[in-house]
Amino acid sequence: QVQLVESGGGLVQAGGSLRLSCGGPTSIFRFNVMGWYRQAPGQERELVASITRGGITNYVDSFKGRFTISRDNAKNMVYLQMNSLKTEDTAVYYCNTDPAASSYWGQGTQVTVSS
Numbered sequence: 001q002v003q004l005v006e007s008g009g010g011l012v013q014a015g016g017s018l019r020l021s022c023g024g025p026t027s028i029f030r031f032n033v034m035g036w037y038r039q040a041p042g043q044e045r046e047l048v049a050s051i052t053r054g055g056i057t058n059y060v061d062s063f064k065g066r067f068t069i070s071r072d073n074a075k076n077m078v079y080l081q082m083n084s085l086k087t088e089d090t091a092v093y094y095c096n097t098d099p100a101a102s103s104y105w106g107q108g109t110q111v112t113v114s115s
Contacts, residue, residue: 002024002025002027002028002103002104003024003104003105003106004022004023004024004028004094004095004096004104004105004106005022005023005024005106005107006020006021006022006093006094006095006106006107006108006109007020007021007022007109008020008021008109009092009093009108009109009110009111009112010110010111010112011112011114012085012111012112012113012114013113013114013115014085014086014087014113014114014115015084015085016085016113017081017082017083017084017085018082018085018111019079019080019081019082020036020079020080020082020093020095020109020111021077021078021079022034022036022077022078022079022080022095022106023075023076023077024076024095024104024106025076026076028076028097028104029053029071029073029076029078030053031053032053032097032098033050033051033052033053033097033098034050034051034071034078034095034096034097034098035047035048035049035050035051035069035095035096035097035098035100036048036049036050036067036069036078036080036093036094036095037093037094037095037096037100038089038091038092038093038094038111039091039092039094039108040088040090040091041090041091043091045094046060047060047098048060048063048067048069048080048093049063049067049068049069049080050069050098051069051070051071051078053071053073055070055071057069066082066083066084066085067080067081067082067083068080068081068083069081078095080093080095082111085111085113086113087113087114087115088113089111089113090111090112090113091110091111092108092109092110092111093108093109093110093111094106094108094109
């Protein structure tokens with residue numbers, strides 16, 4: 001089973017920033033739109049943002065202006081820069097293709113925003 005590996009989460013105060021990273025095999029990154037997802041406690045997993053191989057980005061409206069997705073195709077990496085974090089951003093963050101492939105889910109990285 002091929003998985004993606006997320007990192008960069010942690011505990012941060014409200015208003016702070018974090019940069020998440022995700023890496024995986026070329027077989028996943030080569031042709032796919034990549035996305036960041038999150039799952040807050042008691043809620044379903046949701047798409048945050050996605051980016052094409054060519055760098056075209058798409059954001060769910062509630063994340064526009066605070067989050068920035070980017071990717072490095074040469075390194076098979078995708079990033080999520082999160083600024084002005086709010087307590088409601090507390091969640092486990094995952095990367096996957098967009099649309100997501102069930103076999104690609106990794107362990108995610110926990111982001112906790114304290115007030």
